[in-house]
Amino acid sequence: MDKPVKDILICGGGLAAWITAAALSRALPDEVSLTVLDIPDTDKFDMLYGTVTAPAAYGFFLEIGLSEPDLLRLTHTAFSFGTHYMQWGSPSRSWVQCHHLPFPARDNVPFVHYFTGRTDARLEDFLVSAQAGLRGVFAHPPEQARIPLSRAEYGYLFSPIELCNALKSVVSSRNITVKAHEIRCVRTNETGIFGIETADEKNLQADLFIDCSGPDAKLLTALNTAFTPEREVRASWQCLPSAPPWPPLRNVHGSDRGWTAGTSVRGQKITFQISDTDSEHHKSGRNILFGKREKAWVGNCVATGHAASVIDPVSPAPMMLLQRDVERLLGLIPLSEDMTVEAREYNRRFESDFEHANLFNQALYAIDDAPDTPFWQQAQSRGDKLRRKISQFENRGIPVAFDMESFNEEDWSILHFGMGRKIKNRNFFAELADTRDIDSNLAKLKQSIAQTVLKMPPHHVYISKLIAYLERKNVGRA
Amino acid sequence: MSGAPDLFLRRIVIVGGGSAGWMTAAALSSLLDPKQVRITLVESEAIGTIGVGEATIPDILNFNRLLGIPEAEFMRAAQATFKLGIEFVDWKKQGRSYFHPFGQHGVDMQGIDFHQYWLFSHAHGNPARIQDYSLCAQAASRNRFALPDPNPDSVMSHIRYAYHLDATRYAQFLRVYAGKRGVKRIGEKVDLVNLDGESGFIKSVRLENGTAVHGDMFFDCTGFRALLIEKALGVGFHDWSHWLPCDSAQAVATEHSGPLLPYTVAAAKSAGWQWRIPTQTRTGNGYIYASDLMSDKDATDNLLAGLDGPTITDPGQLRFRTGCRKTFWYKNCVAIGLSAGFLEPLESTSIFLIQEGISKFISLFPNADFPPVVTEEYNRQLGLKFEQVRDFIILHYKATERDDSAFWNYCRNMAIPDRLTHKIELFREAGRVFRYEDELFSTSSWVAVMLGQGITPKTCDPIVSTLPRRQVDSSLISMRRAVTRAAETLPTHAQFIQKYCPAAA
Numbered sequence: 001m002d003k004p005v006k007d008i009l010i011c012g013g014g015l016a017a018w019i020t021a022a023a024l025s026r027a028l029p030d031e032v033s034l035t036v037l038d039i040p041d042t043d044k045f046d047m048l049y050g051t052v053t054a055p056a057a058y059g060f061f062l063e064i065g066l067s068e069p070d071l072l073r074l075t076h077t078a079f080s081f082g083t084h085y086m087q088w089g090s091p092s093r094s095w096v097q098c099h100h101l102p103f104p105a106r107d108n109v110p111f112v113h114y115f116t117g118r119t120d121a122r123l124e125d126f127l128v129s130a131q132a133g134l135r136g137v138f139a140h141p142p143e144q145a146r147i148p149l150s151r152a153e154y155g156y157l158f159s160p161i162e163l164c165n166a167l168k169s170v171v172s173s174r175n176i177t178v179k180a181h182e183i184r185c186v187r188t189n190e191t192g193i194f195g196i197e198t199a200d201e202k203n204l205q206a207d208l209f210i211d212c213s214g215p216d217a218k219l220l221t222a223l224n225t226a227f228t229p230e231r232e233v234r235a236s237w238q239c240l241p242s243a244p245p246w247p248p249l250r251n252v253h254g255s256d257r258g259w260t261a262g263t264s265v266r267g268q269k270i271t272f273q274i275s276d277t278d279s280e281h282h283k284s285g286r287n288i289l290f291g292k293r294e295k296a297w298v299g300n301c302v303a304t305g306h307a308a309s310v311i312d313p314v315s316p317a318p319m320m321l322l323q324r325d326v327e328r329l330l331g332l333i334p335l336s337e338d339m340t341v342e343a344r345e346y347n348r349r350f351e352s353d354f355e356h357a358n359l360f361n362q363a364l365y366a367i368d369d370a371p372d373t374p375f376w377q378q379a380q381s382r383g384d385k386l387r388r389k390i391s392q393f394e395n396r397g398i399p400v401a402f403d404m405e406s407f408n409e410e411d412w413s414i415l416h417f418g419m420g421r422k423i424k425n426r427n428f429f430a431e432l433a434d435t436r437d438i439d440s441n442l443a444k445l446k447q448s449i450a451q452t453v454l455k456m457p458p459h460h461v462y463i464s465k466l467i468a469y470l471e472r473k474n475v476g477r478a
Numbered sequence: 479m480s481g482a483p484d485l486f487l488r489r490i491v492i493v494g495g496g497s498a499g500w501m502t503a504a505a506l507s508s509l510l511d512p513k514q515v516r517i518t519l520v521e522s523e524a525i526g527t528i529g530v531g532e533a534t535i536p537d538i539l540n541f542n543r544l545l546g547i548p549e550a551e552f553m554r555a556a557q558a559t560f561k562l563g564i565e566f567v568d569w570k571k572q573g574r575s576y577f578h579p580f581g582q583h584g585v586d587m588q589g590i591d592f593h594q595y596w597l598f599s600h601a602h603g604n605p606a607r608i609q610d611y612s613l614c615a616q617a618a619s620r621n622r623f624a625l626p627d628p629n630p631d632s633v634m635s636h637i638r639y640a641y642h643l644d645a646t647r648y649a650q651f652l653r654v655y656a657g658k659r660g661v662k663r664i665g666e667k668v669d670l671v672n673l674d675g676e677s678g679f680i681k682s683v684r685l686e687n688g689t690a691v692h693g694d695m696f697f698d699c700t701g702f703r704a705l706l707i708e709k710a711l712g713v714g715f716h717d718w719s720h721w722l723p724c725d726s727a728q729a730v731a732t733e734h735s736g737p738l739l740p741y742t743v744a745a746a747k748s749a750g751w752q753w754r755i756p757t758q759t760r761t762g763n764g765y766i767y768a769s770d771l772m773s774d775k776d777a778t779d780n781l782l783a784g785l786d787g788p789t790i791t792d793p794g795q796l797r798f799r800t801g802c803r804k805t806f807w808y809k810n811c812v813a814i815g816l817s818a819g820f821l822e823p824l825e826s827t828s829i830f831l832i833q834e835g836i837s838k839f840i841s842l843f844p845n846a847d848f849p850p851v852v853t854e855e856y857n858r859q860l861g862l863k864f865e866q867v868r869d870f871i872i873l874h875y876k877a878t879e880r881d882d883s884a885f886w887n888y889c890r891n892m893a894i895p896d897r898l899t900h901k902i903e904l905f906r907e908a909g910r911v912f913r914y915e916d917e918l919f920s921t922s923s924w925v926a927v928m929l930g931q932g933i934t935p936k937t938c939d940p941i942v943s944t945l946p947r948r949q950v951d952s953s954l955i956s957m958r959r960a961v962t963r964a965a966e967t968l969p970t971h972a973q974f975i976q977k978y979c980p981a982a983a
């Protein structure tokens with residue numbers, strides 16, 4: 001009989017490590033012992049997880065034991081209806097990449113066809129989350145399907161450093177051993193890792209090692225797992241205090257040399273800047289390589305977060321992938337020394353999750369008249385799948401979806417329209433529909449959204465009241 | 479070129495009047511205005527339809543709903559009965575059977591699949607089978623049936639069902655439906671397909687009476703003949719007979735005997751398997767086999783020996799090839815039905831694949847210039863569907879302990895597609911099932927068949943074993959009790975049909 005997995009060692013001290021620890025400590029049986037080797041300074045690249053999440057984060061955080069009230073009280077997290085891209089690749093291209101439930105269909109005609117060609121309006125005029133975001137107002141979407149706001153979805157604006165600390169405090173009450181040391185060396189043999197020597201000359205052993213050591217991937221590197229780079233950029237970030245109002249959107253401004261994102265969490269504004277690597281004009285930054293490991297699970301070592309891949313934070317892709325890494329691991333906790341079956345499935349899905357999240361990022365840069373500068377030219381990349389997505393949309397307004405994509409059909413439609421892509425041929429049934437009917441329906445929809453948004457409170461007012469309420473009722477950890 | 483409307487398809491021609499042809503005609507006519515688009519269907523009585531194809535899966539409800547067909551009316555017309563799943567007899571080994579129910583086993587709890595709880599409790603001595611937690615399986619084993627309760631809190635909301643029907647009558651029913659919506663029917667044999675010399679598109683089909691039927695768009699629903707897609711356009715076929723080696727069938731109808739079963743029986747035999755499918759007025763029986771391992775005569779004898787009532791037809795023989803078209807949509811022709819492919823009827827997926835062919839076509843509805851982006855996407859999506867269904871069917875043959883015949887020895891040892899190998903290995907490790915998105919068969923279906931065919935996980939997911947055993951056991955006991963109690967209170971299948979949708983005598 002194979003030796004069962006009894007000891008798991010998480011190596012790393014940043015967001016990936018603590019999210020993984022939170023998830024595993026909740027899910028695993030007591031007989032499995034969990035240790036975190038809290039390597040100092042592994043959080044120095046955590047800002048690359050971006051400062052936004054997609055709506056899926058709500059359920060995920062809840063599952064790992066961090067409810068929304070916890071999140072609001074332990075950190076300065078705010079709500080996000082999406083990202084506002086401005087001057088994106090050209091001075092006139094701007095749109096709100098909002099989160100939204102499936103668009104309504106009418107008489108068998110998908111909304112995007114229904115609205116194409118009937119009006120000069122933009123898609124976002126018909127999306128309540130975009131309109132609320134632009135006005136700086138927020139309220140939780142209600143359940144009742146008849147209310148326009150029920151179609152909105154939201155994610156979070158957060159500081160990765162704060163989130164990591166919040167998770168640490170949540171996990172501290174659970175049964176976990178924490179050791180804080182540098183790694184001196186990773187001992188390997190042909191089956192994987194057989195020990196990790198720390199700076200205090202201890203030799204840590206485990207049945208499963210989880211590499212959360214950030215972009216260096218100290219464990220996978222020791223196992224000779226190559227990193228496949230995609231492109232190199234220069235990035236810098238800073239946090240400054242900021243007064244309300246805080247928009248419930250992240251702003252991303254494009255420029256010739258790159259882009260700058262502004263995220264207002266409560267009381268702070270996080271500014272994140274990316275450019276090409278020519279350090280002359282972006283002296284303060286560090287060079288970052290985007291890309292992924294050829295495998296994320298090798299032998300008895302599996303990586304989550306940056307140790308597995310580093311992806312452009314231009315969209316919520318980094319947090320989506322971190323969540324996917326952890327969920328994938330939870331579904332595949334190995335039972336015994338022989339982990340080949342689990343590793344193969346993990347790597348298969350890792351490959352496709354990364355590819356599909358990256359497609360969305362690539363689509364953001366796929367601009368025919370992109371500025372002729374190193375940053376925009378290096379970001380161009382159109383594989384087969386992306387070409388199919390774009391050509392199907394432009395020709396016929398058809399959404400092409402691949403297996404288990406993190407970004408959904410609405411995200412893609414909003415992106416295509418936002419970037420100025422047009423549907424050449426509408427759906428056949430849209431051509432048959434009565435145009436007067438369509439026009440009056442669209443006008444009504446637009447008006448009802450405008451009215452809804454007028455009644456919503458400013459984001460900062462809503463949050464302050466919500467937190468006061470949570471404190472009064474003593475809901476959530478503080 | 480001028481505005482878009484000039485590019486509209488104006489004339490659609492469907493060749494073939496089996497289930498595929500009439501389902502296509504009915505679906506298109508429900509959406510298109512006959513003043514804008516003319517639909518013509520050509521069928522030949524001299525050739526006739528294949529005439530088998532009686533079991534379905536729950537997706538057919540969506541199709542009928544889309545067409546606005548009242549259920550009871552349709553069931554009376556097609557002499558249909560209800561189907562709650564399939565009983566597989568002698569598949570794992572002789573003397574063993576299992577039930578593949580529609581819907582779920584038990585209820586998933588805390589985001590963990592139900593079968594993990596069952597594996598855990600089973601490993602600790604709980605003797606109940608997983609099917610004991612399925613309402614459909616429990617109702618089926620008692621020959622009982624009722625429609626699901628729309629209230630999601632009720633146990634009865636877990637009923638999922640499909641139909642057993644008379645395919646010929648279903649096609650006739652759809653023919654009336656389509657006729658009312660302007661579809662023109664021509665009863666003639668097509669003897670020639672005219673292609674445009676330059677573009678290679680189909681221009682028209684010539685009928686035996688000499689007239690030609692012109693169209694912008696053609697559907698090949700000519701069954702195994704594949705008159706348009708293969709004979710005229712030369713599109714090739716992926717042959718999957720090395721994975722699905724049966725290539726012949728003998729079918730015969732018998733009188734009812736015993737209670738009216740609300741499920742299909744699929745019994746494994748020495749060189750294939752035998753089905754039993756009850757409609758309201760008869761039982762359809764068929765023996766599916768590999769002709770190089772069993773003679774037609776032996777197959778007929780075997781079929782007749784395995785019947786439970788007197789025959790009312792003579793046995794009829796069919797030959798087929800398992801596999802699918804390399805391209806389903808080529809130029810201005812789409813193949814739907816047997817002309818598109820056939821994966822044998824073990825999981826009753828043919829009508830479903832017809833539906834997919836139709837609904838994907840509707841969502842990609844082309845202009846008359848047929849841009850390649852449209853056809854490529856259609857072919858990609860349909861190819862995936864066929865492969866997913868194929869893998870699920872192969873599983874039944876591959877995972878077996880039978881070693882009593884050359885047929886089963888071949889199946890047990892054959893190489894299978896990689897994706898299926900991985901699925902089996904994952905399940906064997908810790909009962910994990912990973913579905914691909916959009917996959918037809920649910921986790922419950924994979925679990926039912928994997929367990930039923932004898933693939934036993936080494937252990938359950940370690941995450942379930944964190945739960946106290948007593949708590950797991952008691953949830954399972956109460957689930958099982960609720961399911962059993964609900965199943966026992968239902969009317970019999972025969973009673974229900976008698977009240978709800980009796981066919982004219």
Ligand SMILES: Cc1cc2nc3c(=O)[nH]c(=O)nc-3n(C[C@H](O)[C@H](O)[C@H](O)COP(=O)(O)OP(=O)(O)OC[C@H]3O[C@@H](n4cnc5c(N)ncnc54)[C@H](O)[C@@H]3O)c2cc1C
Pocket residue numbers: 493494495496497498499520521522523525526527528529530531532533534645666667668669699700701702703705727764796798814815816817823826827828829830
């Ligand atoms: C053994 C067996 C068992 C099956 N069991 C099931 C089952 O349980 N469940 C299920 O869903 N499916 C089952 N099927 C599949 C099912 O029979 C078919 O999917 C379904 O009947 C559709 O057939 P079709 O319309 O494509 O072809 P057919 O029924 O063969 O119809 C072909 C049509 O084309 C016409 N035609 C052909 N050539 C010409 C010509 N030259 N000119 C004019 N007209 C022409 C014919 O007249 C006919 O109308 C089974 C199939 C087989 C072989």
